[in-house]
Amino acid sequence: GAVVSQHPSRVICKSGTSVKIECRSLDFQATTMFWYRQFPKQSLMLMATSNEGSKATYEQGVEKDKFLINHASLTLSTLTVTSAHPEDSSFYICSASAGGSSPLHFGNGTRLTVT
Amino acid sequence: GEDVEQSLFLSVREGDSSVINCTYTDSSSTYLYWYKQEPGAGLQLLTYIFSNMDMKQDQRLTVLLNKKDKHLSLRIADTQTGDSAIYFCAESIRWPGNTGKLIFGQGTTLQVKP
Numbered sequence: 001g002a003v004v005s006q007h008p009s010r011v012i013c014k015s016g017t018s019v020k021i022e023c024r025s026l027d028f029q030a031t032t033m034f035w036y037r038q039f040p041k042q043s044l045m046l047m048a049t050s051n052e053g054s055k056a057t058y059e060q061g062v063e064k065d066k067f068l069i070n071h072a073s074l075t076l077s078t079l080t081v082t083s084a085h086p087e088d089s090s091f092y093i094c095s096a097s098a099g100g101s102s103p104l105h106f107g108n109g110t111r112l113t114v115t
Numbered sequence: 116g117e118d119v120e121q122s123l124f125l126s127v128r129e130g131d132s133s134v135i136n137c138t139y140t141d142s143s144s145t146y147l148y149w150y151k152q153e154p155g156a157g158l159q160l161l162t163y164i165f166s167n168m169d170m171k172q173d174q175r176l177t178v179l180l181n182k183k184d185k186h187l188s189l190r191i192a193d194t195q196t197g198d199s200a201i202y203f204c205a206e207s208i209r210w211p212g213n214t215g216k217l218i219f220g221q222g223t224t225l226q227v228k229p
Contacts, residue, residue: 006157034216043203043219044158093157095217103146104207104217108157 003027004096006107013084014115021079021110023094029074030096034104035067038091050077084114121204121220128228133191135223137204140185144206147180148217149189152201161189161202191225199227 003026013019023033031052036044048069049057056069066088068080077096081088093109118140127133139147144166150158164171164178164187171178177190191198204220 043221046216049216095158103148103160103163105160106150106158109155111155 004094004105004107006094006110008110009108010111010113012113012115015085016083018080018082019084019112021081021092021094021112023077023079023096023107025075025096025098025105028096028098030077031074031099033071033077033094033096035069035077035079036093036095038093038109040091044093047079081112084112086114088112089114119204119206119218119220121202121223123221124224124226126226126228127194129194129196131194133189133194133198133225133227135189135191135202135204135225137187137189137220138185139187139204139206139218141206141218142182142185146207147178147187148203148205148207149176149178150203150205152203152222154200158203194225194227196227196229199225201225 005024005026007022011019033050035047037047038044046059047062050069050071052071052074058064066082071077091109091111095104095106097104120138146163148163149161151161152158162173162176162178164180169180175192179188201222201224203222205217207217
């Protein structure tokens with residue numbers, strides 16, 4: 001079945017530094033990938049839609065300069081949390097679809113802790 | 116607007132059936148999904164149903180869709196302790212050129228007691 005790989009699974013960084021999270025589709029090409037954020041005991045909040053070869057589309061309230069998204073190939077999207085602050089600590093999950101009516105498949109998430 | 120609602124908690128005994136319910140508001144949904152999330156992990160796609168279907172069965176999982184009432188349910192037969200997790204219902208919203216944007220419910224925590 002479709003596999004989405006997300007790295008790293010866990011990262012701890014200091015305030016002010018930047019962190020890059022990778023999302024790869026391993027056995028299919030993903031023209032579109034999605035980035036979600038999940039707070040403890042809460043549902044997933046869509047942050048942005050990553051489109052291969054074009055700019056990402058951000059949801060209302062998500063700072064595009066803080067959460068940089070790059071979708072350079074059909075199998076890789078990256079989310080960079082710039083100048084991280086403790087309030088950015090969260091669980092970030094990516095998902096990918098082969099497009100059309102194909103269902104979404106999710107990575108295993110990245111637990112970010114900013115100290 | 117778009118909204119997906121789920122009950123927050125369900126407790127069953129091992130071997131019983133579990134039924135997790137979900138309601139949604141957008142009648143233009145194309146696919147409705149059930150995902151499972153174990154602690155500290157991402158989401159695992161369990162099953163999905165297209166909006167023109169009423170029922171889909173896959174081994175121990177049965178999905179029922181009542182379009183009139185905008186009600187979706189997931190039945191897990193012979194529930195095992197390994198089924199303990201959070202279950203998310205999600206709908207895909209028609210979006211020009213992209214059917215992958217999902218709206219998630221709050222998640223139902225399923226607790227399976229031995």
